[in-house]
Amino acid sequence: MNPHQNPLQWLPGHELLIHDIVKADGCHVTDSRGKRYLDLESGVWCTSIGHAHPRVLKVLARQAAAVAHTGFNYTSPVVADTARRLLGLLDFDGGRCVLLCSGSEAVEFGVRAARMVIPRPLLLTMTDSYCGAYGSAHAKRPEEWHLFDWTVCKRCPAARSCKGGCEHFATIPFDRIGGHLLEPGSSSGLVHFPPKKLIQAMATTVQKEGGLVLVNEVTTGMGRTGEWFGFQHYGIAPDIVALGKGLGAGYPVSATVFSPRAVRMLGDIPVPYAQSHQNDPLGAAVAATVIDVIEEEGLIDKGRRTGARLLAGLMAVRESTDRIVHIRARGLMLAIELGDDSLRSRTAWLHRALVQRGFLVGRRPKAPVLRLDPPLTLAEEDIEAFLAALKDLFKQMP
Numbered sequence: 249m250n251p252h253q254n255p256l257q258w259l260p261g262h263e264l265l266i267h268d269i270v271k272a273d274g275c276h277v278t279d280s281r282g283k284r285y286l287d288l289e290s291g292v293w294c295t296s297i298g299h300a301h302p303r304v305l306k307v308l309a310r311q312a313a314a315v316a317h318t319g320f321n322y323t324s325p326v327v328a329d330t331a332r333r334l335l336g337l338l339d340f341d342g343g344r345c346v347l348l349c350s351g352s353e354a355v356e357f358g359v360r361a362a363r364m365v366i367p368r369p370l371l372l373t374m375t376d377s378y379c380g381a382y383g384s385a386h387a388k389r390p391e392e393w394h395l396f397d398w399t400v401c402k403r404c405p406a407a408r409s410c411k412g413g414c415e416h417f418a419t420i421p422f423d424r425i426g427g428h429l430l431e432p433g434s435s436s437g438l439v440h441f442p443p444k445k446l447i448q449a450m451a452t453t454v455q456k457e458g459g460l461v462l463v464n465e466v467t468t469g470m471g472r473t474g475e476w477f478g479f480q481h482y483g484i485a486p487d488i489v490a491l492g493k494g495l496g497a498g499y500p501v502s503a504t505v506f507s508p509r510a511v512r513m514l515g516d517i518p519v520p521y522a523q524s525h526q527n528d529p530l531g532a533a534v535a536a537t538v539i540d541v542i543e544e545e546g547l548i549d550k551g552r553r554t555g556a557r558l559l560a561g562l563m564a565v566r567e568s569t570d571r572i573v574h575i576r577a578r579g580l581m582l583a584i585e586l587g588d589d590s591l592r593s594r595t596a597w598l599h600r601a602l603v604q605r606g607f608l609v610g611r612r613p614k615a616p617v618l619r620l621d622p623p624l625t626l627a628e629e630d631i632e633a634f635l636a637a638l639k640d641l642f643k644q645m646p
């Protein structure tokens with residue numbers, strides 16, 4: 249079989265909307281006929297500074313030629329430098345850091361390390377948190393996890409001022425919980441932001457009892473929400489932070505970063521974990537370059553401003569149609585929820601129509617939601633073109 253003729257036969261899982269992408273640069277990808285698409289999904293939330301950023305291309309070539317990979321017993325200065333950069337960004341002076349390859353792995357490493365020292369058996373997380381493709385944080389078995397359903401909090405009139413004193417909060421068995429894993433906003437890709445006071449109440453209760461707060465920043469980190477990290481909207485002090493996706497801007501590098509408090513709790517016990525590419529110099533060099541670019545190009549501020557412009561434009565589109573029921577946004581993490589679409593057919597129609605017009609947005613098949621998580625470098629004229637197409641498509645929607 250020629251896989252180019254029938255790509256669905258050999259690629260598992262996902263519906264393929266375009267199967268001949270041959271080039272990617274900045275915020276665009278291009279197919280074999282030269283059609284360009286604006287990538288408002290950053291691949292899978294990954295290309296934080298755009299596809300094929302010239303400085304990433306340069307460092308990939310330079311570092312690959314110097315040293316791409318070492319063994320467990322050897323390292324390279326670029327790894328320590330990158331670890332220092334990440335510790336500095338997180339204000340974790342005296343902390344530690346390991347570089348890995350995927351977001352799932354970074355979360356799992358943090359969970360595994362936390363379980364070595366937490367005083368109680370359960371980790372607390374939200375029912376709608378996605379934490380990875382495998383492992384304990386994926387399986388969320390009841391003997392290891394307590395899942396808190398905060399759908400009632402979404403409707404609660406006191407959510408904004410919530411300090412966790414209600415009956416629902418009282419159902420959390422803190423006497424059995426040794427850690428809290430927060431996913432600060434992506435909510436399995438549907439973009440919901442748990443209330444600040446609720447998260448503060450969870451985090452402080454866990455830490456007061458000697459437990460650890462872990463934050464999954466795989467989607468929300470590296471400027472996505474208008475701050476370097478999503479937890480910064482919550483005024484909490486995490487102990488372990490998992491990073492991925494945007495850290496490598498398309499290259500597979502992730503990190504688990506430990507605060508000095510977590511390091512004190514772990515002491516000198518090594519986390520038993522052997523993965524061939526942990527702390528590879530190539531991934532380290534890419535991550536350091538992505539941090540440099542975000543800092544030097546002022547992309548946190550730019551992303552915040554671009555997010556505000558996109559949100560204002562979406563609100564204006566919402567005025568022109570009765571099909572949108574909610575727009576949720578924090579920085580450059582936005583979701584448009586369509587109402588009255590029980591079969592999700594309008595959402596699917598809009599998704600496909602946008603692709604045909606050259607705009608890639610995120611869609612979860614079972615939800616009437618389209619998601620935007622573009623690179624921090626998104627240009628003003630691309631926003632305007634997208635908003636115009638969106639407005640027009642709502643007019644044509646069946």
Ligand SMILES: Cc1ncc(COP(=O)(O)O)c(C=O)c1O
Pocket residue numbers: 292350351352353355378379380381431434436437464466467492493
């Ligand atoms: C919030 C969140 N955490 C973790 C992951 C896992 O990251 P990766 O796919 O790089 O393993 C994802 C992936 O989509 C995610 O959205």
